[in-house]
Amino acid sequence: MVTTVDISRIRAICFDVDGTLRDTDDQYVAQLAAWLRYVRFALPQRNAQLSARRMIMAIESPATWMYSLLDRFGLDDAFSRVLQVFHNTYARKHQENMLLVPGVLEMVKTISSLYPLAVISARQHEATLGFLKQFQLLPYFRAVATAHTCQYTKPFPDPIIWAAHQMGVAPEACLMVGDTTVDMRAAKAAGAQAVGVLCGFGQEKELVHSGADLILNSTPDVIGALNLYQPADEPIETKVTG
Numbered sequence: 001m002v003t004t005v006d007i008s009r010i011r012a013i014c015f016d017v018d019g020t021l022r023d024t025d026d027q028y029v030a031q032l033a034a035w036l037r038y039v040r041f042a043l044p045q046r047n048a049q050l051s052a053r054r055m056i057m058a059i060e061s062p063a064t065w066m067y068s069l070l071d072r073f074g075l076d077d078a079f080s081r082v083l084q085v086f087h088n089t090y091a092r093k094h095q096e097n098m099l100l101v102p103g104v105l106e107m108v109k110t111i112s113s114l115y116p117l118a119v120i121s122a123r124q125h126e127a128t129l130g131f132l133k134q135f136q137l138l139p140y141f142r143a144v145a146t147a148h149t150c151q152y153t154k155p156f157p158d159p160i161i162w163a164a165h166q167m168g169v170a171p172e173a174c175l176m177v178g179d180t181t182v183d184m185r186a187a188k189a190a191g192a193q194a195v196g197v198l199c200g201f202g203q204e205k206e207l208v209h210s211g212a213d214l215i216l217n218s219t220p221d222v223i224g225a226l227n228l229y230q231p232a233d234e235p236i237e238t239k240v241t242g
Contacts, residue, residue, distance in 0.1 A: 005193055005214045007226055011169040012142075013111060014160060014192070016178035017121040019200020020219050021108075022131055023099035100135050101199050103220030111228050112140040118163035119144045120176065120186070122153045129240065142167045144240040155182040157190035164190070177222060178202075184210035195222065 015021055108117065118141055121128045125146040132138040143166035150158035157171070164171040176187035179200025187194035188211035196207030199218040207215060216225055 005175070005195065005226070009173060009193065010115065010175045010226070011173035012116045012118065012164065012167045012175070013222070014118045014120045014163055014174050014176045014187075015219070016176075016180070016183045017119060017123055017128060017131060019179035019202070020177060020183075020197055021101060021104050021119075021137070023101045023199070098131055098134060101219050103218070105135060105137065107220040107223050108137055108140045110223055114228055116142040116167040116169070118142055118167060118174075120154065120159045120163060120178075120183075121146050122182075123147060138240075155185035155189065157186055160186055160190040160192055164192075177219060179207075181206055181210035184212050187211065195225070197221070 111117065119128065119132065121144075123146060125148065128144065128146045129138065132141070132144065138144070143163045145153075145159035145163050147153055150156075150162050152158045160174060160176060161171045164174050167174075170191075172191035174187075174190070174192040175195060176183055176190075176192050177195045177197060178184065178187075179197050179202040181202065184194045184196060184207055193213045194211055195214045195216060196202055196204070196210075196212035197216050197219045198204060204215050214225060216222065222228070
């Protein structure tokens with residue numbers, strides 16, 4: 001396991017959402033598995049759950065790459081409008097089905113008394129805030145960067161640099177926690193340290209290859225890895241931009 005995080009450098013911590021704070025992957029697997037049960041006779045081992053997980057894993061990396069490509073060529077605005085329509089017509093109706101990675105709320109409460117925190121997400125503004133508000137997480141984050149906060153989103157360093165400015169620290173003093181290679185690449189491009197978590201669909205080998213300084217099984221393990229055991233302060237004022 002990679003264990004090269006320099007704790008003395010850390011002045012702020014940034015978190016991805018899907019697969020890091022939000023248990024998105026298990027939710028997607030459960031939804032897909034429900035559909036696959038109708039054709040499980042054609043699936044390997046007739047196992048809808050296993051097949052669904054393999055399908056989601058196969059889709060995630062190409063989908064992330066496609067979004068960053070759209071961003072690079074300035075097509076992300078049009079794509080985002082499509083996603084916004086989806087959010088308004090479907091996702092909002094199913095918001096109550098969102099899941100939190102177990103232990104995340106307690107972790108956030110604990111470390112927010114020690115470091116300023118930020119969310120760095122490529123998700124849409126409304127969807128990101130909806131998730132944070134549903135689980136009472138928003139007050140603990142000093143800054144929230146979503147899809148259009150900066151000209152470019154992850155894997156570009158722009159949102160981490162923006163969040164660092166909002167928190168009053170240098171980008172290289174940030175620790176980025178995420179479950180995908182784009183999180184690791186964004187951190188490295190910003191000069192920040194990076195922690196890869198395996199509670200999403202990121203694989204240890206690819207996360208390390210993309211620059212992860214530390215690999216943890218789940219996001220709440222950040223507390224133990226960085227020896228962060230202190231009671232939480234009161235929630236703080238949040239800087240949010242769409």
